[in-house]
Amino acid sequence: MDKPLHQEFLQLIEQNKRIIFKICHSYCKDPGDREELTQEIIYQLWKSWERFDNSYKFTTWMYRVGLNTAIAFYRKAKNKESMIPLTEQHEEVADKTDGNRKSEEQLQLLQKFIYQLKDLDKALMLLYLDSKSYSEIADILGITETNVATKISRIKEQLKQNFSAVN
Amino acid sequence: MEDVELKNLWNSYDQQLEQAKLLNLQSWVLNIQTKESIQLMKAKSKLNKLARFKSRVAALGVFWIGFLLFLIVHSFTYQKIFFVVSASMIVLFNIVAVIVYIKHILIIHEIDNAESVVEAQEKTAKLQTSTLQIGRILFLQTPFYSTWFYTPAWIAQADWRFWMITIPITFFLVFISAWLYRNIHYKNADKKWFRILFNSPEWTSLLKAMLLMKEIEEFKKESMDAGRESEK
Numbered sequence: 001m002d003k004p005l006h007q008e009f010l011q012l013i014e015q016n017k018r019i020i021f022k023i024c025h026s027y028c029k030d031p032g033d034r035e036e037l038t039q040e041i042i043y044q045l046w047k048s049w050e051r052f053d054n055s056y057k058f059t060t061w062m063y064r065v066g067l068n069t070a071i072a073f074y075r076k077a078k079n080k081e082s083m084i085p086l087t088e089q090h091e092e093v094a095d096k097t098d099g100n101r102k103s104e105e106q107l108q109l110l111q112k113f114i115y116q117l118k119d120l121d122k123a124l125m126l127l128y129l130d131s132k133s134y135s136e137i138a139d140i141l142g143i144t145e146t147n148v149a150t151k152i153s154r155i156k157e158q159l160k161q162n163f164s165a166v167n
Numbered sequence: 168m169e170d171v172e173l174k175n176l177w178n179s180y181d182q183q184l185e186q187a188k189l190l191n192l193q194s195w196v197l198n199i200q201t202k203e204s205i206q207l208m209k210a211k212s213k214l215n216k217l218a219r220f221k222s223r224v225a226a227l228g229v230f231w232i233g234f235l236l237f238l239i240v241h242s243f244t245y246q247k248i249f250f251v252v253s254a255s256m257i258v259l260f261n262i263v264a265v266i267v268y269i270k271h272i273l274i275i276h277e278i279d280n281a282e283s284v285v286e287a288q289e290k291t292a293k294l295q296t297s298t299l300q301i302g303r304i305l306f307l308q309t310p311f312y313s314t315w316f317y318t319p320a321w322i323a324q325a326d327w328r329f330w331m332i333t334i335p336i337t338f339f340l341v342f343i344s345a346w347l348y349r350n351i352h353y354k355n356a357d358k359k360w361f362r363i364l365f366n367s368p369e370w371t372s373l374l375k376a377m378l379l380m381k382e383i384e385e386f387k388k389e390s391m392d393a394g395r396e397s398e399k
Contacts (some may be wrong), residue, residue, distance in 0.1 A: 018184045048281045061281055068280040068287045071379070103179060110176055118382050123284055129177040142283025143386060151386075156170065 009049050012058055013042065019062055022130070026114050026122055027070040037073050044069045063132075063140045067123045106163075113162045121155050128152050218275040225268040232261050246318050253315035260308040267301045289383050295376035296353070303351045310340040353377035 013020075020041050028034040045065050052061055114125055120141070127137045138145045235254050242251050271294055278290050313336055321329070355361050356377065 018181060021184055022180075044280050048279070051279075051281065064282065064284060064287075065280040067284050068282070071284070071288055072291050103176065107176055107180055110173070111180075119288075119379055120284065120382050120386055129174060130181075131174070140284060142285035147386070156173070159173065160169075 009046065012062075013045065016059060016062055019059065019130075020066055022126060023063075023066045023070050025111065026126055027073070029115065033073075037070060040073055041066050041069045057136070060136060060140055063127065067126075067140070071119045071123070109163065109166060110159070113159050117155065117158075121151065124148065124151055125155050125159075128155075218272050221268050221271050221275070225265050225272070228261050228265040228268065232258055232265065235261075246320065248319065249317035250315045253311040256311045257308050260305060264301050264305055267297065271297065285383055285386060288379060292376040292380045292383065296380055299351060299353070299377070303348050306344045306347045306351070309344045310337055313337045313340050353381075 020038060023041065024034045024037045028037050045062065048061075048065055052058075114122055117125060123141060124137065127140060132140070134145045134148045137148045141148070143151075235258050239251055239254050239258070242254075274290060274294050278287060278294075280287060282290075313333075317333075351361075
């Protein structure tokens, strides 16, 4: 294995590990499944790394591999119905002020509503919330920009309705 | 909740992840340096597992076809005509299945996770739904398992048991296999008989694949509709 190649890969993964984490949390409820999915995504990233085209944006490539792995993995995972728990680390980080508790609850709800979306809608929303441009989302998903815009506005409407129903 | 609030909420999540020691990614990435762990991860990779399973089934199919062909070649007599015809039909169905399985293995090796999500998922989902198609086709061979032991002499001297038991069983199998061929479809996935017949983790994942195919079709349809709208 080429050492500089490996180091570059390691560095890029480290810089963008939040992408992997968010994908895993959106597609897996069970912590065990999540860990397995994380390893699978890293393996798939490493496997595709040699073919990575530098003209591409690293995060675009990472989202493609991560989302494809997660959707395929999700199909095989067992259905385990439970509320998405925030990680222990999250709890350590969160301050216990009322304001933070409220936003923590809202965040949990948002994660729950995203989890309930269909596979492709979920991917679309993840990319949108991560502030990806419509053209980048279209490129990652393989659909048109017009379609991205239409779908996003529909999903946002659905999310807003879900929030109104619980608040 | 407004658009800005949604994004702010998501950004706060992002900040939390930044601060938290959330994943021991570094050690996993370092782990893949060793050849052993690469082999282990390769073995664990879902698609590789599927490819190995399909290779084993295809190899078993080739062995079964070879065995049946051997028996057919050594049975070319008038008295064994039913056996020759039945076995030949079973061989034909199995040849189709083996070809489809080999095609699947090739597709598995072609799947590239760096392709766009719709493109890559369409390939994977098609692969799984095609497994259902081949299952339907294989059901059609069932009646031939009830005819291989017929002989012209037996039919000529047939008593009531042949006409009242043996023949109805064959017709029943013809009816059942044709019915399954017509009705094994993801549209019937919610029916009780379907769930009983395909109640296993493999089939559950297949059903999810079929739902995804439906989602992809909707995505594409909406994409075309949106394109037409913008042209107007």
